[in-house]
Amino acid sequence: MKTRLTLTAMAFVCGCVLGQTAQYAAPASGDRWMYPFNFSNGFEITAPTFGAILESGFDDRDSQFLLSWETAASIPNGMGEDKYHVSRVVVRATVANDMIWRYDPTPDPTASFYPTSDPQFVADEDAGRPVELFGVGYRNSASSATWNEYASFSTGVPDPGPAENWRDVFAATLDAGGIATDVSNQVRQRLNPIALAIGSTPLVAPGSLVPAGTEIEFDVDLCDPANRAYFARALDEGRLHLSITSLEPASGGPGGGAGGEYPRFYTRENPSAVSDPSLRVRIELEVRLGEHADVNGDTLVDILDFLDFIGAFGDGDVLADYDGNCEIDILDFLDFFADFGGY
Numbered sequence: 001m002k003t004r005l006t007l008t009a010m011a012f013v014c015g016c017v018l019g020q021t022a023q024y025a026a027p028a029s030g031d032r033w034m035y036p037f038n039f040s041n042g043f044e045i046t047a048p049t050f051g052a053i054l055e056s057g058f059d060d061r062d063s064q065f066l067l068s069w070e071t072a073a074s075i076p077n078g079m080g081e082d083k084y085h086v087s088r089v090v091v092r093a094t095v096a097n098d099m100i101w102r103y104d105p106t107p108d109p110t111a112s113f114y115p116t117s118d119p120q121f122v123a124d125e126d127a128g129r130p131v132e133l134f135g136v137g138y139r140n141s142a143s144s145a146t147w148n149e150y151a152s153f154s155t156g157v158p159d160p161g162p163a164e165n166w167r168d169v170f171a172a173t174l175d176a177g178g179i180a181t182d183v184s185n186q187v188r189q190r191l192n193p194i195a196l197a198i199g200s201t202p203l204v205a206p207g208s209l210v211p212a213g214t215e216i217e218f219d220v221d222l223c224d225p226a227n228r229a230y231f232a233r234a235l236d237e238g239r240l241h242l243s244i245t246s247l248e249p250a251s252g253g254p255g256g257g258a259g260g261e262y263p264r265f266y267t268r269e270n271p272s273a274v275s276d277p278s279l280r281v282r283i284e285l286e287v288r289l290g291e292h293a294d295v296n297g298d299t300l301v302d303i304l305d306f307l308d309f310i311g312a313f314g315d316g317d318v319l320a321d322y323d324g325n326c327e328i329d330i331l332d333f334l335d336f337f338a339d340f341g342g343y
Contacts, residue, residue, distance in 0.1 A: 137180025
């Protein structure tokens with residue numbers, strides 16, 4: 001008999017119940033201000049996110065905020081990526097600086113960062129620059145299994161010192177097969193990456209300055225199969241890494257950029273976040289574990305799943321969105337029947 005585990009994880013506490021979708025909610029187990037002039041790995045009390053756009057020797061996304069969750073203690077790992085069906089991911093981070101940066105909930109074209117003399121320059125139509133959530137990629141000796149918040153910025157070249165494409169772990173887009181594209185220098189490389197999510201809040205009007213204590217929400221687009229695959233891989237490995245970044249430019253430094261309208265976020269080491277865990281970066285995730293064709297969640301794949309899928313498909317119910325692309329069409333029908341026929 002094929003079985004499916006169900007659990008609820010809240011701040012790393014798990015209550016396991018068979019037959020339901022897993023609900024996981026936890027603060028980040030590690031966070032790291034990934035900046036070449038950060039000399040206190042894993043111990044900073046805030047994490048700025050800013051850019052050094054087209055500045056020689058620096059990445060465009062110069063200051064990145066890397067986050068990690070150890071999920072294996074709450075969500076069984078090693079089941080195979082195809083056994084993790086993620087339906088919701090929301091990351092929340094709290095702003096630590098007051099009335100410094102302007103809220104922009106919309107993506108900005110890369111061309112809006114080009115010099116105005118560039119023939120391909122496109123003006124930014126609104127104030128501010130978005131804060132974005134990305135997956136991560138690795139280089140040099142780093143990997144998802146070995147990297148943690150106390151690791152060095154880079155093992156590839158002497159540390160410190162400005163250099164492009166230097167950091168061991170970097171904000172990235174990943175395709176459905178897990179191939180990473182570093183977005184740290186998207187302006188000079190003229191890339192147009194699509195983030196997992198753009199930070200938003202209902203409490204601040206677009207273009208307005210953001211007060212300290214504002215919670216920024218990143219609601220991941222799971223209609224994209226590459227995004228679903230990223231989280232399935234992470235849960236299978238038992239470890240999830242994400243990156244919060246911004247191309248809002250800073251000026252000056254070292255020491256975090258001496259000027260500019262860019263956000264800082266609370267880290268888990270911040271004394272206020274130690275006493276108030278709601279200030280820490282945290283995640284809410286829903287995932288169904290087990291066979292995809294077990295649509296009714298009874299741990300079996302049988303005629304009842306067949307009937308439930310047909311009923312949902314006829315009604316246009318979200319249960320029939322079998323391929324998870326947020327559209328119900330003949331492809332869902334064909335994919336389900338192909339899987340169902342294998343049992």
